[in-house]
Amino acid sequence: MRLLIGALITVIIGAVPITGTPTRGEGPPEVVSGHYIIYTKPPGRLVLQSESAQQLAKRRGANVQLIPPSYKKGVASVREGAFVVMMSDTQPTVSILADLAKHPEVYLIEPVYVATLFTTGPNDPFFDQQTYLNQTELIQFWGMKQSHDVVVAVVDTGVNLTHPDLANRVVFRHLDQPNGYDDDQNGIIDDTRGAAFTTSRPDRQPIDEHGHGTHISGIIAAEINNAMGVAGISRRAMILPIRVTNAMGQLNQVDAAMGILYAVEQGANIILCAWGYTMANQVLKDAIALAQSQGVLVIAAMGNSGTDVPEYPAALPGVVAVGAIGANRVPLHFSSTGSHISFVGYGAGMVGLGLGDTVQTLSGTSQAAAVVTGIAATLWGYNPNLSASDLKTIMIFSAETLLDQRNPVTGYGLLSPEKAFRHLNTSPLPPVFMPTVPVSSDSATPWWISVLLFPVTVVSGLLGWLF
Numbered sequence: 001m002r003l004l005i006g007a008l009i010t011v012i013i014g015a016v017p018i019t020g021t022p023t024r025g026e027g028p029p030e031v032v033s034g035h036y037i038i039y040t041k042p043p044g045r046l047v048l049q050s051e052s053a054q055q056l057a058k059r060r061g062a063n064v065q066l067i068p069p070s071y072k073k074g075v076a077s078v079r080e081g082a083f084v085v086m087m088s089d090t091q092p093t094v095s096i097l098a099d100l101a102k103h104p105e106v107y108l109i110e111p112v113y114v115a116t117l118f119t120t121g122p123n124d125p126f127f128d129q130q131t132y133l134n135q136t137e138l139i140q141f142w143g144m145k146q147s148h149d150v151v152v153a154v155v156d157t158g159v160n161l162t163h164p165d166l167a168n169r170v171v172f173r174h175l176d177q178p179n180g181y182d183d184d185q186n187g188i189i190d191d192t193r194g195a196a197f198t199t200s201r202p203d204r205q206p207i208d209e210h211g212h213g214t215h216i217s218g219i220i221a222a223e224i225n226n227a228m229g230v231a232g233i234s235r236r237a238m239i240l241p242i243r244v245t246n247a248m249g250q251l252n253q254v255d256a257a258m259g260i261l262y263a264v265e266q267g268a269n270i271i272l273c274a275w276g277y278t279m280a281n282q283v284l285k286d287a288i289a290l291a292q293s294q295g296v297l298v299i300a301a302m303g304n305s306g307t308d309v310p311e312y313p314a315a316l317p318g319v320v321a322v323g324a325i326g327a328n329r330v331p332l333h334f335s336s337t338g339s340h341i342s343f344v345g346y347g348a349g350m351v352g353l354g355l356g357d358t359v360q361t362l363s364g365t366s367q368a369a370a371v372v373t374g375i376a377a378t379l380w381g382y383n384p385n386l387s388a389s390d391l392k393t394i395m396i397f398s399a400e401t402l403l404d405q406r407n408p409v410t411g412y413g414l415l416s417p418e419k420a421f422r423h424l425n426t427s428p429l430p431p432v433f434m435p436t437v438p439v440s441s442d443s444a445t446p447w448w449i450s451v452l453l454f455p456v457t458v459v460s461g462l463l464g465w466l467f
Contacts, residue, residue, distance in 0.1 A: 029279050031111040032252045034088060037067070037281060038100055039108040040081040053105040057085045060096045067254065067283055081105070082283060084112065084254055108282070115256060115277045117157070117212050117249045118301040119364035138233055138346075138371070140417040142224065146236040146381030152220055152373060153263030153271045155256060156213035158206040158243035161193055163214065163353055165222040165229030170194070171240045173266070186265070194241035197258040198251070206241035210249045211355050213241065215362055216274055216370035218353035220377065229353055233374025236381035240268055251275065257287040264291050269380060272373045273300040273313050274366035280312035292318050297380075297388040299373050301365035303336035308408065315340045320376075320392065323410065324348070324368035329402055331409050335365055341411035343399055345371035375415050382424060394423050 040053050054064055062085040085100070087093050100106050151171060161170055170193050175184040182189045194206040201207070208214045217239045222232035242259040245251040256273070263271050264287075271291055291298055300314040302323045314321035315338065324335040324347025331337075332348055345368035352367070354360035380391055398420035399412035406412050 029111065030114045030277070032114060034091075034093065035084055035086050035112040035252070035254075036097060037082060037084050037108075037110040037112060037254065037283060038106055039110070039282065040083075040103075040105040041107055042081075042105070053100060053103045054083055056099060056103055057083075057096065060099065061091055062087050062096055065254075067257070110281055113253050113277055113279050113281050115251050115253055115275045117245070117251075117275045118304045118366040118369075119212055119215070119274070119362050138375075138417070141233055141375060141378045142235060144378055144382050144421070146234075146378065148381055148384040149236050149238045150234070150270065150377040150381045150384075151240050151266070151268045152234075152237050152377055153240040153242055153260075153266070153268035154213050154217050154220075155242045155244055155259040155263060155271060155273055156216065156275070157210040157245045157249055158196065158201075158208035158213050159194070159217050159239060159241035160208045160211075160214040160353065160355055161206075161241070163218075163229070163357060165226065165353055166214070166217060166239065169217075169221040169223060169232070169237070169239055171238050171266075194243070195259075195262055196243035197255045197262065198244055198246055200246035201243060206243040208241075208243070208355065209247040210245060211360065212245075212249055212274070212362075212366065213243070214354065215350075215352040215360060216272065216366055216373075217241070219350060219367060219370040220272075220374040222353060229357075229359060230351055233371065234377040234381065237374060237377035240266055253277070253281040253284040257281070257283040260284075260287040260291055264294050264296060268296055270297045270299060270373060270376060272369060273298065274364075274369050276300060276303055276311035276314055278309055278311055280316070284313060285316060288313050288316050288319065292388070295388050297376060297391060299369055299376065301369040302338070302341055304334045304364050305336050306334045308337045310338055310340065311336060320372065320395075321411070322365060322369040322372045324363075324365045325402070325410070325414065329414065331402075332363070334363075335368070337408045339408050341408060343372055343395065343412055344368060344402070344410045344414055345375075347371075372415065375420070379420060379424065394420065397423050 038053060057064055065084040067082040067084060087096060097109060101109060159166060159170060173192050176190060176192050177183055178190045178192045180189065188195050188204050191204060196204045196206045218230055218232060220232055221234055221237040221239050222230045224231045224235060240263060242263055244255040244259040260271060288298055299320045299322060302314050302321050303311040313319055320342045321340050323341050323344045324332045325344045326332055326348040327346065347365055347368035348363045349361055350363060350367040351359060351361050376391060379394060380386060395415060396412050398415055400416045401413040402410040
């Protein structure tokens with residue numbers, strides 16, 4: 001074991017952060033400089049020690065971040081006792097890690113891997129004139145009668161909380177009012193509308209400064225028939241925004257794991273991870289496994305490398321992994337492939353919400369995963385008694401295989417509304433929209449009503465003249 005840990009230290013010390021843009025899956029891993037995850041377990045009864053592994057790290061001058069932090073309550077442990085040591089360039093990293101490796105509590109040391117958002121764009125201006133909802137049959141889902149809200153945790157760059165198309169579609173946590181206090185005592189002040197797990201937001205607010213999280217949230221749940229912005233797929237999806245990136249959209253897997261644990265604690269039904277990397281930290285694997293054990297459906301984007309190199313969390317067991325196709329149902333060149341792919345969704349020229357009150361057009365497996373998430377939320381909103389396993393089974397039977405059979409390029413295929421309705425034993429009706437603006441009694445009669453009533457007017461006039 002000591003040899004294994006020693007070899008691991010040699011590897012992680014040599015893993016220098018890459019400043020360029022390497023081919024996915026090739027070269028040394030991209031890591032957070034000076035950050036290492038220390039996994040611990042209680043020492044044997046006969047082992048005498050003067051200090052814990054955490055105390056040792058602190059004595060050597062490293063900063064320590066617990067995994068999971070103290071806010072987690074009511075959720076099973078994830079690598080209990082694990083922590084992150086954070087060291088500056090001036091500290092003796094090799095020496096500190098070597099001392100930790102010798103400690104009887106320590107059994108594994110990992111670097112902190114990064115992750116990448118799976119979106120390309122902005123796209124060609126031609127796509128600004130397109131709307132994928134009109135190009136496809138997805139609007140049929142609006143006719144499905146849904147009885148319950150479905151909480152979708154978007155673990156991403158945050159959400160534009162004031163966008164009029166999303167303001168009413170974001171979860172409001174009544175247990176923690178915006179009053180400057182930690183009302184629910186979960187360690188986060190005023191996490192009224194989600195939370196942030198990144199040092200770039202010390203106020204812990206999930207405010208989007210990048211745009212990626214807002215864009216995919218709009219695809220899922222933007223308000224329908226409100227005379228602004230875009231229309232989402234699900235009418236009952238409620239977005240739980242969880243920010244794990246900085247303003248540039250950069251993230252690491254420790255912060256992502258903390259965001260996933262928060263989503264589980266807050267009762268999310270679905271967790272969307274529209275990012276990934278070719279290597280996975282154990283804490284991320286544990287967080288995903290924990291979410292699944294709590295009945296949460298985890299959906300992840302396959303990746304935009306255009307290769308078959310697995311990226312995580314999409315390649316983890318039980319995760320619904322989504323690739324991207326165009327409006328012509330042909331797989332997009334950038335969509336990653338692999339035996340773990342579950343479905344494909346539309347991912348080219350996706351018009352969605354941006355920062356401020358803007359609209360932007362993006363492409364990627366992130367957008368495709370958002371489409372599948374919106375469909376899953378709609379199906380679950382129709383029948384909330386389904387388990388995550390039941391829902392995945394219905395999704396499989398509701399897919400149109402785009403090739404001869406399930407394959408590494410399109411998985412089970414594209415989710416079909418007609419098949420979904422059939423397997424849910426429902427007959428959707430055309431959606432009924434309430435008017436968003438009251439019609440004034442003295443407003444002018446629309447021209448088309450005058451045209452329709454013209455024959456009646458003529459007949460009435462003739463009758464009045466004759467009699």
